[in-house]
Amino acid sequence: GAGVSQSPSNKVTEKGKDVELRCDPISGHTALYWYRQSLGQGLEFLIYFQGNSAPDKSGLPSDRFSAERTGGSVSTLTIQRTQQEDSAVYLCASSLVGPSSYNSPLHFGNGTRLTVT
Amino acid sequence: GENVEQHPSTLSVQEGDSAVIKCTYSDSASNYFPWYKQELGKGPQLIIDIRSNVGEKKDQRIAVTLNKTAKHFSLHITETQPEDSAVYFCAARALGGGADGLTFGKGTHLIIQP
Numbered sequence: 261g262a263g264v265s266q267s268p269s270n271k272v273t274e275k276g277k278d279v280e281l282r283c284d285p286i287s288g289h290t291a292l293y294w295y296r297q298s299l300g301q302g303l304e305f306l307i308y309f310q311g312n313s314a315p316d317k318s319g320l321p322s323d324r325f326s327a328e329r330t331g332g333s334v335s336t337l338t339i340q341r342t343q344q345e346d347s348a349v350y351l352c353a354s355s356l357v358g359p360s361s362y363n364s365p366l367h368f369g370n371g372t373r374l375t376v377t
Numbered sequence: 378g379e380n381v382e383q384h385p386s387t388l389s390v391q392e393g394d395s396a397v398i399k400c401t402y403s404d405s406a407s408n409y410f411p412w413y414k415q416e417l418g419k420g421p422q423l424i425i426d427i428r429s430n431v432g433e434k435k436d437q438r439i440a441v442t443l444n445k446t447a448k449h450f451s452l453h454i455t456e457t458q459p460e461d462s463a464v465y466f467c468a469a470r471a472l473g474g475g476a477d478g479l480t481f482g483k484g485t486h487l488i489i490q491p
Binding site: 301303307351365366367369370 | 381386411413419420422426429468470479481482
């Protein structure tokens with residue numbers, strides 16, 4: 261079946277502009293995660309959604325970052341007033357259930373490469 | 378919080394030889410350790426995982442070992458092939474310990490020389 265879909269695949273924006281990144285998780289997956297991958301670095305956790313519960317925003321680096329998940333499915337990550345240090349690949353992942361289950365591996369999308377000029 | 382260290386950052390091996398990537402973690406509560414393979418332009422894909430009640434797990438040419446006492450785990454790839462070239466990430470998570478998902482290592486770029 262279809263995997264996690266992210267759009268756009270690439271985004272170039274000017275410093276100070278706002279950007280929206282979209283994630284379509286695998287159908288039926290209740291958990292959705294956003295990660296950031298900077299060049300030569302590992303994956304940095306940003307935010308986690310589980311069903312209808314309040315999201316865990318503990319990984320968001322600043323108040324310029326926000327995310328929402330509508331109807332328990334599609335999620336949008338918004339970065340306001342982008343800075344050059346925001347340049348990275350933003351990865352979305354979904355899992356059938358949340359982190360309390362062994363049998364719930366993360367399935368990643370191919371990411372959105374964001375470049376802030 | 379959890380801290381995961383991964384070594385080496387780059388590993389070059391001859392085709393057919395074995396490759397070993399090592400990770401250490403800091404949180405003794407961590408009990409789930411997956412490995413992901415990321416090919417160029419794609420997202421990470423789970424290739425194998427191990428739980429803390431198991432010391433070793435194999436899947437064809439791939440194996441993972443875990444030493445809970447020393448808090449380290451390793452990925453072993455035998456009979457390497459060109460398609461094994463990719464970036465590999467280890468990760469650790471304390472299941473049920475919170476909603477912050479996995480803590481990843483910084484990755485190992487594995488290069489298979491023909």
